Amino acid sequence: MICGITKISLDIYTKPEYFYSGFFIMKHIDYIIVGDGYAALFFAHQLIKNNKSFVLFSEGRKSASQVSAGIINPVVLKKFTTFWKAQEQIDFLKETLTEIESYTGQNYLIDAPIHRIFHDENEQNLWLKKSQNEELSGFLDEKFDHLEVVKNDFNTGKVNQSARLQVSGFFNDLFDFLEKNECLIKEKFDYEKLDTSAASYKDFQYKNIVFCEGMGVKENPFFSDIAVVPNKGHHIKVKLSEAIPKDITIKKKHFLFPTDNGLHFYGGTYDREQLHHHVDESAVTQLVNGLSEIYPHDFEIEEVNFGFRPTVKDRRPIIGRHGSLKNLYVFNGLGARGILNGCYFSKSLYQFIEENIPLHEEVSGDRFK
Structure with a gap:
């Protein structure tokens, strides 16, 4: 049929x-x-x-x-801004995933909000200022959190209504x-x-x-x-010697979170230049350095993956x-x-x-x- x-x-x-x-x-x-x-x-x-x-x-x-990565995020985390129809898109996604659950028997929404690690006090102040903005007040939590295991000297800000999809x-x-x-x-x-x-x-x-x-x-x-342009993205899956909390998604340069098989996802990169169909060692180095910056413990790379996002100007x-x-x-x-x-x-x-x-x-x- x-x-x-x-x-x-x-x-x-x-x-x-x-x-x-x-x-x-x-x-x-x-x-x-x-x-x-x-x-x-x-x-x-x-x-x-x-x-x-x-x-x-x-x-x-x-x-x-x-x-x-399956990231569901209503905030642009470099500038702490949002985008067109963000709230409508979040609401419609939740509704749609509930509908899909009716015939697959599963809901794929993972309640693991993004915690953005601040670089300095200036970012903290900017976050607080932006959180008073009407279109961002529902997304930027005014309360800062300090996380264990990872480096976050200036704490983190939680993105309310963010989550992940179980890809x-x-x-x-x-x-x-x-x-x-x-x-x-x-x-x-x-x-x-x-x-x-x-x-x-x-x-x-x-x-x-x-x-x-x-x-x-x-x-x-x-x-x-x-008018689509390829944007190559790499991520690594790593074995961490000290596990991070399972109910959050950590973000500084890239996203870090646990996966189902005991590994942790870290990524992804953005590259419009190196568009060949194999792994870029420079991208892997970028990811290793980024993870080392926030994770002061030992880790081992188990997988390297990449894909080409279709992007528009x-x-x-x-x-x-x-x-x-x-x-x-x-x-x-x-x-x-x-x-x-x-x-x-x-x-x-x-x-x-x-x-x-x-x-x-x-x-x-x-x-x-």
Whole structure:
């Protein structure tokens, strides 16, 4: 069957319609999704929620989303500012994760707020000043905390409403769910097999295709020109000799927090220059030095991972419809806020397609034309 759920029920599905085309039995579906990161899975949830039939093509390689830290953060921690629709995005994410829990049986929100280590008294004073700002008062806690185990001579500030996503569980469970319901196709999408005039791809007859490919979009002949730029990020997983608290996420230069397997995540870096597909030793050195600055005990590196974030110069997603092929869409450019952007704007894209509700000018791909 092709995935489609009524009222997010586990046992009532939309069945595909079959019809003959020459010697083939075509499967009629509402959507094809191409991609397997946050954009793809949060949009898939919108289709599940609204009882639309679909298949999702996953190449099977771990995307930048799948190796991400899973940070949910409403504050820009360099300048202690917030961003467009931060509170709305936080609220909508919580609502969405509760909906997803109804069919995976798990809620992936980890209540481990960010504690930002202050460099000096000037940062403390700036934090307190910004906490009086109306748009930041709900995020910047006025009470400072001192942490054990790590160096924090000037204490830390807690980011209220920040949290983490249990990344591996989120992806593994959703892929399992899609596979059990015959929505997941584990193969690379072949653009040459797409017949846009007949709205067909292999044995699928579709109404719409949504491309959620991250930096893979540069191989896409329909949207290769969108204004996304790769930003390479490394992180390390380390074994610490002295464990840190499990219920917080520590941040100075990078994020530090425990993972499920007894290791600790530390990262990630940002690099627009070294874009080759292997580990940069300079990035690893940067991470080792950053961790040593706040963690005065022994540690061992167990893993080094990297991915390429699709970023946009104005730090907002690119969402839109193809200029001439009106049933092809793109959802990309989520950047370092992939969870919040992917979740919140998945609904915007769905409403744009299904209800003809205009996209926000700030995220529409038309803003670059």
